[in-house]
Amino acid sequence: MQEQKFYKLRLYVTGVITIAIWALLIWGHYNGGVPVHHIAADNDMPAISNWWGALLLPLLSWFLLYRIHKRVFSAKRQDSENRIFLQDVLYRFAGAVLFGTLIATCFTLGYNNLTGYLVLGLLPFAIFLPIYRAECLLGFVLGMSFTFGAVLPTGFGILVSLVGQYCT
Template structure:
């Protein structure tokens, strides 16, 4: 796939997300009203209307797909192929989308404690896998949009991504570096020859 093809697909995806969110908002409007969600699910905190998703989600999709394109193709010519297949980006997107849907299903089913524990387990996962990448944020937000709107998943996803960046990008690297230096200090025993 070259950069021009990816740009065309990204544009189609952005249009698809725009049509989908506005269709969801229109359906919600005519079936009981567009819901609002309180921050941290507390009534005393401000509520955020799902109408904001109509503006936020298309812009977020376009920006994150632009970031994915820049990471995948860099400064290549627009007709040149990606130096690497987009497999990592697709796996990250599908994994985050599945995770967002899982959290939404658990929360809707009334298992908010389980959903909270699954979110905490994500931090252990973030130590080994880079969950801070743009495809992960996009998948996470899209997976949770039907249940929570677009704003709250974006806030949560950004926070989780920042924690994931610290865990994977800094703490993990520091531990690997310290472990490699410690391994160099250990004495190496030579095998005894039988003879």
């Protein structure tokens, strides 16, 4: 893939994410209100509105796709290596989306023990897999945004990414 095509892809993906989050928030507004989430699910802690996702998700996706773009098209890499590397990026992204969706689904269905085990399971993953990469963080946040909003998964994902960077 050429750099110019990846830049266009970056624009399209950021646009789709922006439209999706705004559509979700507008739908929520007209169907009972936009939810708020408390840190650590403790009502004594401050509430964070899902409206912050309208700003955070487009900025986060643009920044993380920029980081992927910068890593894929480094001066050392050749065109054939770019294709293989982009496949790895897509696999990591898909795995992170699935993992984030699994956590969100288990939480929604009330399997709190399983949710806790999955969250703690990220630490062994950090030893063997590079979960600190931009595509992993973006996939994780997108997978959990429908259930938890964008702010809490972003904060937790950044924390896990920092831990994962020092584990590998």
